[in-house]
Amino acid sequence: xxxxxxxxxxxxxxxxxxxxxxxxxxxxxxxxxxxxxxxxxxxxxxxxxxxxxxxxxxxxxxxxxxxxxxxxxxxxxxxxxxxxxxxxxxxxxxxxxxxxxxxxxxxxxxxxxxxxxxxxxxxxxxxxxxxxxxxxxxxxxxxxxxxxxxxxxxxxxxxxxxxxxxxxxxxxxxxxxxxxxxxxxxxxxxxxxxxxxxxxxxxxxxxxxxxxxxxxxxxxxxxxxxxxxxxxxxxxxxxxxxxxxxxxxxxxxxxxxxxxxxxxxxxxxxxxxxxxxxxxxxxxxxxxxxxxxxxxxxxxxxxxxxxxxxxxxxxxxxxxxxxxxxxxxxxxxxxxxxxxxxxxxxxxxxxxxxxxxxxxxxxxxxxxxxxxxxxxxxxxxxxxxxxxxxxxxxxxxxxxxxxxxxxxxxxxxxxxxxxxxxxxxxxxxxxxxxxxxxxxxxxxxxxxxxxxxxxxxxxxxxxxxxxxxxxx
Numbered sequence: 413x414x415x416x417x418x419x420x421x422x423x424x425x426x427x428x429x430x431x432x433x434x435x436x437x438x439x440x441x442x443x444x445x446x447x448x449x450x451x452x453x454x455x456x457x458x459x460x461x462x463x464x465x466x467x468x469x470x471x472x473x474x475x476x477x478x479x480x481x482x483x484x485x486x487x488x489x490x491x492x493x494x495x496x497x498x499x500x501x502x503x504x505x506x507x508x509x510x511x512x513x514x515x516x517x518x519x520x521x522x523x524x525x526x527x528x529x530x531x532x533x534x535x536x537x538x539x540x541x542x543x544x545x546x547x548x549x550x551x552x553x554x555x556x557x558x559x560x561x562x563x564x565x566x567x568x569x570x571x572x573x574x575x576x577x578x579x580x581x582x583x584x585x586x587x588x589x590x591x592x593x594x595x596x597x598x599x600x601x602x603x604x605x606x607x608x609x610x611x612x613x614x615x616x617x618x619x620x621x622x623x624x625x626x627x628x629x630x631x632x633x634x635x636x637x638x639x640x641x642x643x644x645x646x647x648x649x650x651x652x653x654x655x656x657x658x659x660x661x662x663x664x665x666x667x668x669x670x671x672x673x674x675x676x677x678x679x680x681x682x683x684x685x686x687x688x689x690x691x692x693x694x695x696x697x698x699x700x701x702x703x704x705x706x707x708x709x710x711x712x713x714x715x716x717x718x719x720x721x722x723x724x725x726x727x728x729x730x731x732x733x734x735x736x737x738x739x740x741x742x743x744x745x746x747x748x749x750x751x752x753x754x755x756x757x758x759x760x761x762x763x764x765x766x767x768x769x770x771x772x773x774x775x776x777x778x779x780x781x782x783x784x785x786x787x788x789x790x791x792x793x794x795x796x797x798x799x800x801x802x803x804x805x806x807x808x809x810x811x812x813x814x815x816x817x818x819x820x821x822x823x824x825x826x827x828x829x830x831x832x833x834x835x836x837x838x839x840x841x842x843x844x845x846x847x848x849x850x851x852x853x854x855x856x857x858x859x860x861x862x863x864x865x866x867x868x869x870x871x872x873x874x875x876x877x878x879x880x881x882x883x884x
Contacts, residue, residue: 453780597612613868615778623652629740674872676775677872684815687845691814704733704734704735715742724749766819807841812884832880864876
């Protein structure tokens with residue numbers, strides 16, 4: 413008998429089934445949808461949470477944690493990628509995307525939350541066992557233990573280049589924005605380091621839910637009776653839910669008398685509605701109306717003056733959302749499916765026209781953090797012809813003496829002032845109106861005559877608005 417055969421055999425460890433954590437599995441599923449289907453988290457997450465609540469898997473604390481894990485991971489994805497890259501023995505592009513999602517979720521728990529280190533690692537490894545299998549769970553365990561050796565500040569000292577050597581790359585890593593976005597925002601904002609750091613930091617903050625009381629159907633005072641509700645800073649129709657919450661739980665929202673709308677979006681509609689006109693004020697147009705937030709507010713404001721709103725949207729499913737948003741409006745309105753570059757209406761029909769054009773969305777990175785990673789500089793070239801064509805349509809659609817509002821949810825100069833400057837150069841029958849006096853009480857609106865709102869200054873999305881009067 414051999415020596416080896418006489419040794420007592422150590423009993424094999426019994427196999428332990430991985431423990432499924434519904435919160436982290438849901439967060440992982442949401443990240444996979446964002447990555448695989450180019451979905452937006454703000455559209456993917458609510459139905460997942462609703463289904464989990466209906467199944468009895470979630471309470472309010474679970475929903476809050478899942479939301480933080482998804483949005484926090486997406487906002488800090490660039491920073492976490494730089495850290496993970498230091499802890500693996502291969503280029504990140506060679507790490508399977510599902511594995512990278514688990515690692516990013518783990519990194520956020522370790523570096524961006526108050527979850528204890530041992531709990532963050534063990535929960536992430538258990539998630540890996542559930543969604544990836546035992547083999548890759550060992551890889552996840554090894555990488556997260558390396559990440560746990562430093563806090564976030566310690567890692568940033570290691571992975572971010574010094575500001576003095578490369579300021580844009582430093583800010584890109586520290587504040588988790590692509591370098592080209594940092595550069596573009598800095599150009600639009602102007603000024604020194606403090607302002608751009610404040611802006612980038614604001615993009616990484618969780619935005620509060622902002623409601624709009626639709627005039628003639630609800631009041632801000634009614635919405636202020638909700639828990640943790642405070643009045644908006646600038647719009648008389650805005651109410652903020654300071655502790656988040658589910659807007660659908662608000663009766664006025666369920667009934668369509670109020671809606672969810674960023675305060676910057678409300679201000680754009682109000683400025684157009686308050687612009688002085690020469691002559692009648694009876695026909696209004698929203699030429700890019702989907703999904704309907706500005707159209708609903710404009711329709712309500714128009715109804716108070718006896719005016720009619722035509723809301724046009726090219727995409728049929730988005731036109732359906734506009735119709736739903738406007739349903740129940742007290743005044744006359746019409747929703748149509750139409751291409752704003754080939755309009756079915758006659759030239760010079762309208763007194764007021766809003767063109768909130770498709771854009772890169774760089775002004776709404778608080779609400780759609782994944783957009784910063786999805787967009788590319790070449791997207792600007794793709795949007796430019798459409799933006800200019802829609803603005804030309806808007807000017808052609810308004811009567812002499814009427815006003816056009818050109819709006820974007822992007823502060824990029826190529827999508828804002830460059831588009832307006834091109835129009836004014838080609839059309840001597842148009843002039844800019846100073847929009848700043850139309851938003852009394854709103855500070856720091858720039859040199860004018862156009863308006864640029866900022867998350868770190870106004871607490872809104874970075875909405876841009878230029879008001880243009882047709883003079884001949």
